[in-house]
Amino acid sequence: MNKYAELMNEIERRIEDGSIRGGQKLPSIRDLSDRYGCSKSTVVRAYAELEKRHVVYSVPQSGYYAVLKRVEADRRTETPVLDFSSPAPDPELFPYLDFQHCLNKAIDTYRHHLFTYGTSQGLPSLLAVLVKHLADYQVFARPGQIAISSGVQQALSILSTMPFPGGRRTVLLEQPSYRILIELLGLHGIPAQGIVRTENGIDLDELERLFRTGDIKMFYTIPRFHNPLGTSYAEKTKKAIAELAERYGVYIVEDDYLADLETDSKSDPIHAYAPSRVVYLKSYSKMLFPGLRVGVVVLPPELQETFALYKRLSDIDSSMLSQAALEIYIRSGMFERRKQAILASYRERLARLNEALDACNDTKDVRHARVRAGVHTHIELPGRVHLPTLFDRLYRQKRIVLKGIDAGYLASFEKRPIVKLSITQVAEDRIADGVAAIFDEIRKFKSR
Structure with missing residues (x-):
């Protein structure tokens, strides 16, 4: 990351955590230059970018000051609910002004494209940007292998209903798994099988048996930061799944x-x-906002033509404006800078959650998963605890939301x-109290 971007992130972080208060004068250009070992021009650029985003403002002959932010304070005082259930990204971390700039730039740059239908594959300039972008995730693909969908949900709908080579029909998925896909399979009457997934992974021998004997056309899996468990596969497990897919001719759909x-x-x-056996799906909903509705699909050659046909008949093309804005957002470096800021915030919250679970869970028959990254984990309770009653009592008495x-x-x-315990909608300084209240109520259930 560029030095000026690191400096911007640090200033924003200190404003968000209250180290720098709204209206407070910020350090001088010279002070920051000396403190961070960078040139004055780097500091000037950082302050100029922050001023464009209305994070700071300048006063001639005086210096720079932090903009007073009321949103977070209002949210905490007016809405004392602790929502550990929501998977939505924290709106306070969303770069509204950055993305507004990208939308305006997209309208100006691609104004002629907005009055015509695009291609079902996606905006060509975005596909070119994604080739390099995906390589950072160790996903190497040519532009022709990439397709843009209206969110990952549309991609899953197409993949579930379209025919695969070999004529197999059954979709295999982890249990538990993404509920929308389960509902979609039921709606279309698509045969489905499951394989148990726990915090320790899956039974690879069972997976091989299903691949060998079942009519499996695709195995849908969420290898890292699983929804809803929050846990990730070990690297050896991912390699084993890849080897089994190649051996038995099964396609993996990796979310x-x-x-x-x-x-x-x-x-x-x-x-x-x-x-050659994996369909790779990437979403931007959790890093930007769900309403963007841009999903990225990387397809093996054998599936490209059929997917393109089903996609074209599904919606002709995905939102050109959203695609153009995302392209500009990635290409300008704004995405990487914002990603680091969001990652830092979620990392601190998850650390608080892990610490609170370790401190509060003193019962042998209640297990919690200690996850290393992501935005959620889970606890597994004894069967005698009636979850709906537990959830109702926590909401009525403590204003805590669980699902x-x-x-x-x-x-x-x-x-x-x-x-499931998610941290995206819970303030960092309230996580420990929330977890303590949850386990206090669990202990009351157990004592009965």
Whole structure:
């Protein structure tokens, strides 16, 4: 990351955590230059960019000051709910002004394209940018292998309903898994099978048996930061899945929706080990906002033509404006800078959550997963704890919102009493109190 971008992130972080208050005078250009070992021009550029984003303002002959921000304070005082259930990104971390600039630039740059239909594959200039962008995630593809969908959900709908080579029809998915896909399979009457996934992974022998004997056309998996468990596969497990897919001719549909929150530089997607058998899906909903509706699909050659046909008949093309804005956002370096800021915020919250779970969970029959990155984890309770009653009591007495994961199971699978804990909508300084209240209520249930 550029030095000026690092400096911007540091100033923004200190404003957000209250170290720098609204209206407070910021250090002089000379002071920051000496403190961070950079040139004065670097500091000037950082302050100029922050001023464009209305994070700071300048007063002639005086210096720079922090803009007073009321949103976070208002949210905490007016809405004392602790929502551990929401998967939505924190709106306070969204770069509204940055993205507004990209939208305006997109309208100006691509104004002629907005009055014509685009291509079902996607905006060509975005595809070119994505080739380099995806390489940073160890996903190497040519522009012809990449398709833009209206969110990952549309991509899953197309992949589930379109024919695959070999004529197989059954979709295999982890249990639990993404509830929208389960509902989609049921709606279309698509055969589905499941394989149990726990915090320790999956049974690879069982996976091989299903690949060998089942009518499996694709295996849908979320290898890292699993939804809803929050856990990730070990690298050896991802390699084993790739090897089995190649051996038995099964396609893997890899949903890497939280790839941007990866902190382990040695962690690669399954696609890196078997690109000819893996359909790679990437979302921008959690790093920007769900309403962007841009999903990226990297396809093996054998699936490209059929996917393109189904995509074209589905919606002709995905939003050209959203694609153009995303292209500018990535190409300008704004995406990488904002990603680092979001990653830092979520990393601190997740650390607080792990610490609170370790401190509060003193019962043998309640297990919690200690995840290394991402935005959520889970706790598994004994079967005698009635989850709806627990959730109701926590909301009425403590204003804490929790949800179970029953919708993430196929009807044929036993539903485990699991509670997902997400940190995207909970302020860092309230996480510990929230977890303590949750376990206090669990202990009351157990004592009865």
